[in-house]
Amino acid sequence: MAREYVFLDEWDVDAPIGAVFGAVADASTYPEWWKPVYRNVVTRGPLGVGQTSDHYFKGKLPYTLRLRAEMTEYEPPNRFAVAVDGDLRGSGVWTFAERDGSTHVCWDWTVFADKPLLRVLTPVLRPLFRSNHNWAVARAREGLEPYAKAHAR
Numbered sequence: 001m002a003r004e005y006v007f008l009d010e011w012d013v014d015a016p017i018g019a020v021f022g023a024v025a026d027a028s029t030y031p032e033w034w035k036p037v038y039r040n041v042v043t044r045g046p047l048g049v050g051q052t053s054d055h056y057f058k059g060k061l062p063y064t065l066r067l068r069a070e071m072t073e074y075e076p077p078n079r080f081a082v083a084v085d086g087d088l089r090g091s092g093v094w095t096f097a098e099r100d101g102s103t104h105v106c107w108d109w110t111v112f113a114d115k116p117l118l119r120v121l122t123p124v125l126r127p128l129f130r131s132n133h134n135w136a137v138a139r140a141r142e143g144l145e146p147y148a149k150a151h152a153r
Contacts, residue, residue, distance in 0.1 A: 050071065
């Protein structure tokens with residue numbers, strides 16, 4: 001069975017597109033609003049294509065994940081993409097669209113579980129790992145809107 005996971009998450013944020021894009025594109029903000037999932041993020045280089053960031057995070061299950069992301073596309077305020085490697089390997093594309101004063105967020109995330117624990121347990125525990133992802137995204141949905149509203153210009 002493949003270790004690949006494909007997720008497509010969408011939601012609306014009652015905040016301006018620039019503030020929402022800014023929060024999500026700048027991974028260094030994640031520990032501020034994506035709680036309790038994100039423990040730490042270290043970024044290198046200016047925000048845009050080529051920037052790298054090291055992510056340390058944890059879902060509801062009793063394990064942590066580490067990965068390095070490199071921004072491969074950067075088109076503010078509508079889209080950015082990253083390639084990731086580490087405990088998860090693959091890519092993520094975030095797109096943003098204005099909708100009646102709100103911002104529609106779409107996260108297309110395709111990754112392989114390369115952490116040894118995940119690689120071994122994926123055939124048996126895939127539904128549990130998907131549930132863990134859904135729990136983490138729910139925390140993003142809770143934290144992004146108030147953060148973006150507070151940082152809107």
